[in-house]
Amino acid sequence: MSERELRISKIENGTVIDHVPGGEALNVLAVLGIDGTGGETVSIGMNVESDALGRKDVVKVEDRELSQDEVDVLSLIAPEATINIIREFDVVEKKRLDRPESVSGVLACPNHDCITSGDEPVETKFEVLDSGVRCVYCETIIREDITDHIVR
Amino acid sequence: MRHDHVLTARQLSREDVEEVLDRAAEIAADPDAVSDRHAGALLATCFFEPSTRTKMSFEAAIKRLGGDVVDMGSVESSSVKKGESLADTMRVIEGYADAIVLRHPKQGAAKMASEFVDVPLLNAGDGAGHHPTQTLLDLFTIREAQGLDDLTIGIMGDLKYGRTVHSLAHALTTFDARQHFISPESLQLPRGVRYDLHEAGAQVREHTELEEVLPSLDVLYVTRIQRERFPDENEYRKVAGEYRIDSETLEAADDDLAVLHPLPRVDEIAPEIDDTEHAQYFQQAHNGVPVRMALLDLLLDGAAVGAIGGDAR
Ligand SMILES: [Zn+2]
Numbered sequence: 001m002s003e004r005e006l007r008i009s010k011i012e013n014g015t016v017i018d019h020v021p022g023g024e025a026l027n028v029l030a031v032l033g034i035d036g037t038g039g040e041t042v043s044i045g046m047n048v049e050s051d052a053l054g055r056k057d058v059v060k061v062e063d064r065e066l067s068q069d070e071v072d073v074l075s076l077i078a079p080e081a082t083i084n085i086i087r088e089f090d091v092v093e094k095k096r097l098d099r100p101e102s103v104s105g106v107l108a109c110p111n112h113d114c115i116t117s118g119d120e121p122v123e124t125k126f127e128v129l130d131s132g133v134r135c136v137y138c139e140t141i142i143r144e145d146i147t148d149h150i151v152r
Numbered sequence: 153m154r155h156d157h158v159l160t161a162r163q164l165s166r167e168d169v170e171e172v173l174d175r176a177a178e179i180a181a182d183p184d185a186v187s188d189r190h191a192g193a194l195l196a197t198c199f200f201e202p203s204t205r206t207k208m209s210f211e212a213a214i215k216r217l218g219g220d221v222v223d224m225g226s227v228e229s230s231s232v233k234k235g236e237s238l239a240d241t242m243r244v245i246e247g248y249a250d251a252i253v254l255r256h257p258k259q260g261a262a263k264m265a266s267e268f269v270d271v272p273l274l275n276a277g278d279g280a281g282h283h284p285t286q287t288l289l290d291l292f293t294i295r296e297a298q299g300l301d302d303l304t305i306g307i308m309g310d311l312k313y314g315r316t317v318h319s320l321a322h323a324l325t326t327f328d329a330r331q332h333f334i335s336p337e338s339l340q341l342p343r344g345v346r347y348d349l350h351e352a353g354a355q356v357r358e359h360t361e362l363e364e365v366l367p368s369l370d371v372l373y374v375t376r377i378q379r380e381r382f383p384d385e386n387e388y389r390k391v392a393g394e395y396r397i398d399s400e401t402l403e404a405a406d407d408d409l410a411v412l413h414p415l416p417r418v419d420e421i422a423p424e425i426d427d428t429e430h431a432q433y434f435q436q437a438h439n440g441v442p443v444r445m446a447l448l449d450l451l452l453d454g455a456a457v458g459a460i461g462g463d464a465r
Contacts, residue, residue, distance in 0.1 A: 111259060113257070113258055113259050113279045113280065114258065114259050114260050115238070115256075115258040115259065115260040115261045115263075115264045115278075116260065116264070117258075118237075118238075118258060119235075119237055120237050120238055120239050120264060121237060121239050122239070122264050122267070129347075134344070134347075135260065136260075136263065137259065137260025137263050137264055138258075138259035138260040138279075138281060139259070139260070139281070139344045140259075140344060141343055141344050141347060
């Protein structure tokens with residue numbers, strides 16, 4: 001076993017999110033709503049050497065298989081990522097990243113005059129555009145730095 | 153119209169717009185014919201920010217259809233003051249009325265509110281967002297004055313914060329209209345509106361000088377440059393003065409040019425224009441009643457809307 005592989009050990013059951021752009025691993029966890037309080041066992045490799053990306057992040061979440069919805073949301077911040085569902089140490093499924101039509105509850109609207117910025121009982125919802133996302137309530141468009149708006 | 157709610161101009165297809173305008177034209181021609189059509193219907197007016205005229209024109213509209221109004225009153229006197237959410241307020245009020253008119257300072261308020269109610273909800277302005285009933289009366293006025301086909305329109309003033317401008321620009325994309333936007337650079341169209349106009353394949357050009365386009369215009373839609381947008385009074389004076397029209401300005405215009413303004417105006421249109429053929433802004437304000445009557449008529453009829461719209465034509 002090489003030293004690089006040792007850094008993040010194999011998992012028995014769960015999901016491996018590979019080829020995440022270097023430095024984005026924590027944003028991936030934010031998108032998945034994982035902050036440690038849910039009890040999941042999570043391993044993260046940050047800025048691991050990669051032939052394709054130079055530096056990449058790897059996220060392994062044990063005993064949790066990501067839904068297609070969650071995978072779709074990941075495409076906003078890590079379009080090149082690969083998602084492997086692991087059972088009994090084997091990859092049983094590779095999920096494709098498709099840009100979703102919309103994402104709910106994942107991003108906060110940067111517009112302070114947006115109705116979602118108050119104390120209303122609604123989740124934020126963004127329509128996914130070819131480049132960027134757009135609040136379905138106030139129609140504000142976010143193009144750059146989408147990860148800055150992830151609800152943490 | 154197949155909509156339960158009227159939230160944005162973007163939501164209205166050309167067919168929707170024409171259905172409302174046709175109905176409004178019939179009502180304007182013979183208001184007595186509909187004076188009992190919605191006897192007993194109650195419209196709730198919820199104005200979280202003041203707008204006397206929009207509110208009055210909705211009140212006039214429902215009363216002329218035979219219905220009546222229940223009014224939330226001022227925000228100061230309501231439970232909103234106690235911290236109740238808009239969603240809760242709407243869920244309570246929906247039980248009192250057959251339709252709700254909402255004016256709210258936050259963008260997207262009407263869209264959110266519509267998710268909590270089953271009665272038709274009409275957006276009467278949500279912050280810098282949308283004001284679709286204003287757009288419908290603007291379109292009605294333009295259609296009466298110039299028609300909506302092969303139209304060259306100039307939209308001038310505060311294009312950045314003017315929700316009436318944003319809604320109108322959206323709506324015009326479904327018609328054969330060339331849109332010219334005239335404003336100081338600091339008050340140009342916001343990104344979201346540009347995006348939509350681009351997506352819709354609209355014919356759009358932007359200018360800082362009215363003279364560049366005035367002679368080619370059929371309609372000039374003037375909006376107020378709001379003093380409170382400028383930190384410095386002198387900056388405001390400098391800019392506002394350049395976007396003021398008087399009879400000298402209009403010498404270069406076509407004789408048939410229709411001048412519109414959502415009102416209130418301050419000094420962007422000289423009073424001397426009022427008595428000319430160009431002035432359409434007071435007629436435009438009056439058109440608010442038949443247009444809102446048409447809209448309420450179609451919405452209150454619910455499932456029967458299509459049939460009644462069809463009969464009417
Ligand atoms: Zn928003």
